[in-house]
Amino acid sequence: MNGAWARCDLASAAQIEQSFERGQLMPLSSYDDDPFVADATVECLPGGGFAANDDGRLVLANARVAIEDEPFIYRFDEAAGVFRRFAWNPWPRLPLSNGDGSFRYPDEPRFPLLEIERGPDGRPVLRDGAQVWKPFDLQRGATTIFEAANNVKDAVEDWSGRAVPWGVGGVLGVEAHAFYDYNAFYSPSSRMLFFGVVAYRLPDTTELRVFETATSWEIAAHEVGHALHHPLKPHADGTDFGWRTWTESFGDQAAMWTQLRDPGRVRALLAASDLGESNALSRMGEAFGVFAGTGEAQRDAVNDATVSSTPPQVHARSEVLTGAAYAFFLDLYGELSRQGRASAVEQASTILGVFLVRAADYTPENQVTLEDVGKAYLKVDAELFAGRYRDRLIDEFERREIFDAQSFGEWLAHEAALPDVRLPFGLGVRAAADVVGANLDRLGVGPDFGLRVESATRDERFRQTIVRVQLTQGRGADAVPLDDHGVLVFREDGSLADHHAAVATDGASNAEAVALLDEARRLGLHAHGAPLSIVRDAERRLRVEARVLRSDGPAVWVDAFTPDAPHGERREVVSPTWGSELQAERMAGAGVALGAGELGE
Ligand SMILES: [Zn+2]
Structure with a gap:
């Protein structure tokens, strides 16, 4: 059971206060579900480790998560495929601790009203091309994400018996209010999380309100899950x-x-x-x-x-x-x-x-x-x-x-x-490289190919070693890395528990793969900044392509260069999100949540 969670849960208010004073616990407001289900509660994280701003106020950042917004809320322009400025960000860009040094915000509204500055014609005023919303002093979205991020990471590291290196330099960056939509996503390109906000009007009411997807613990935890699945x-x-x-x-x-x-x-x-x-x-x-x-x-x-x-x-x-x-x-x-x-x-x-x-x-x-x-x-x-x-x-x-x-x-x-194939427990990349190098034929690697050992990770809970390898064309110092990877898992006694090869290049596949790689280079597929990749298509035939991950702000996609499309074809946006297009259509039909276009009227 998570220590801080349990201690916070079992303790009286006075005991929590005492642990907080001693720096052992940090109480913070968090939804357990979402605001439509129940109001926020006070949860605890381990105290200490919080960063502070120049005035000494604590911010929602520690050695693993950092929450900071941009000056604008963006909206996705479907036609152009890019994000554009939509509104000035009315939330605090850097959430600060309150007067007592904690992140408890018991008095914040569950269903905040949205007030948009409008001109004489009743339409939203645009400043620098963006709507102006009345500023909010609301922190619960950011604190809910922060709580979810720390606790999901603890859980995944506990289950997997290892430290999971997410984000950039071990820190997951989060924008709690990044764009206008009922959605949230993890960008595998910037390795960050982005949360949306949406305005809505309940049936038979006139007030315009705003929902932060960040205040849904399960949306936050789901997105954090994406951020952890990626490094796993x-x-x-x-x-x-x-x-x-x-x-x-x-x-x-x-x-x-x-x-x-x-x-x-x-x-x-x-x-x-x-x-x-x-x-x-x-x-x-x-x-x-x-x-x-x-x-x-x-x-x-x-x-x-x-x-x-x-x-x-x-x-x-x-x-x-x-x-x-x-x-x-x-x-x-x-x-x-x-x-x-x-x-x-x-x-x-x-x-x-x-x-x-x-x-x-x-x-x-x-x-x-x-x-x-x-x-x-x-x-x-x-x-x-x-x-x-x-x-x-x-x-x-x-x-x-x-x-x-x-x-x-x-x-x-x-x-x-x-x-x-055997690798004794406790050994690292160099020993794994020796073992892999001595067993290439047994691992399904053809004579014109090799494997480069990329990592040797230990699961300390179940005491296994996970070795990740990259396929290369050729062996030794001149080997050319390919975008194909394999994984081997060794037990504590050194025996091989499992092996999933990069695409097999042994037997007849060796010559076929070499010929396809030659052809791909002749077409220039290798000249786009990504290594060539050998893949099997739906009919199990070998093909060669190069996939380049691209991004423009929060938008991420892949340009794939193939023999059929040597100048590249754009493949579907690859950022894992919270919701789907089908559901977006159902929401639009109901008319409760307002689209960006409707909010401009
Ligand atoms: Zn998702």
């Missing part, structure tokens, strides 16, 4: 449908399993429901129900979603995996309940958290399918839980159509084919 799976192809689906489920699950480490939240959840039906834990994005006029949450982990019953949109499809994981959680919770419900929730959510993060070590590095993720769950079970959950995982994944009738057999064949 550093080479995932951001345009890959399977990866993008998985990371949406990762965000929702990171939010669910982390909040079950908060004893106050657990008590409230258990008092209100039996967790088997749709409940405040399983429902994500309740604000959406207000804006869409349906009262339904945006996503619900209590669901019967299957691959064939969901549209091929990443958030919708992610509910299949989230639903399967939640069903598994309920199963464990039921089994463990003899020891008391709160303890059962804590244990079951820890197990689900371990599955969530360790699946990243047992999946292919670049492109991944939901079936690959399902197989990784079997592997986590086999390695860390003695295969206890295998049958129920297979049943659940088959029911969800994540697995077909062949999946389990394929997984067994993969297990049986693992080569005999």
Whole structure:
């Protein structure tokens, strides 16, 4: 159980005050859900480590998270594909501690009014091309993100047994009010989080109000999940449908399993429901129900979603995996309940958290399918839980159509084919490079290719070593790096637990891959600042392309250079978000939340 959370929860107000005075705890206001569900509560983070401004006031920044806004709220111009200034940012750009040195803001309104400066014609006044909104002294959005970011990071590091290097230099930058929309996103380019705000008018009312997505703990925690999934799976192809689906489920699950480490939240959840039906834990994005006029949450982990019953949109499809994981959680919770419900929730959510993060070590590095993720769950079970959950995982994944009738057999064949390669526990990159270099043929690497060891990470919780490798053309000092990656996992006894190769280049593939790389260079595909990548297309044929991650402010996309499109083709925006276009349309139809255009009238 998280120390600060538990101490804050169990202590009396006087004890919290004492711990705060001693610098052991930092109390801060945070929503547990979102403002439409319940008002904010006071949570605690460990005291100390906060940065201060020139006047000695504390700011919402420590060694891992830094929250600071820009002067403007932007809006996305769909036609031009760029972000433009929309309004002067009316929130404090740098949230400061209050008079007593804490981040408690008990008197802030849950549903703040939005006042827009208007001219004689009633239209918003534009200054430097941006609307002027009456300034807010509201901090709860920023404090809610800050609390979520610190606690989700603690949880993921605890489950994965390692420090997870997110953001830039270990610090995750966050803009709590960055753009106008009911959405939020993680930019894999700047490795930062951006949260949106949206104006709304409830039915049969005239007041214009504003919703900060930052005040939704689950939106914040979901986005923080993206920021952690990225360094756990550093080479995932951001345009890959399977990866993008998985990371949406990762965000929702990171939010669910982390909040079950908060004893106050657990008590409230258990008092209100039996967790088997749709409940405040399983429902994500309740604000959406207000804006869409349906009262339904945006996503619900209590669901019967299957691959064939969901549209091929990443958030919708992610509910299949989230639903399967939640069903598994309920199963464990039921089994463990003899020891008391709160303890059962804590244990079951820890197990689900371990599955969530360790699946990243047992999946292919670049492109991944939901079936690959399902197989990784079997592997986590086999390695860390003695295969206890295998049958129920297979049943659940088959029911969800994540697995077909062949999946389990394929997984067994993969297990049986693992080569005999050893790396003793406790050794680093250099030893791993020696082991990999001496076993290239066993690792499926053709004679014209090699592997460069990029990292050797230890899971201290389960005592395994995760080695990430990059495919090279050639070997030794002249080897040319390719945008293809593999992963090996070694057990504490040094034996190989798992291996997912970069694209196989052995056998006949060796000559074919060399010929394709030659052709790609002849076409100049290598001259765009990104290494060439060997990929298999849908028909399992080898192809070569170069993918360049580009960004313009908060907008991120990939330009792919292929033999068919040697001058580049733009692939879908790769920033993982909170919501989908389908849902945006439903909201627009309801007319509660106002579009940027409507707010300009
Ligand atoms: Zn997302």
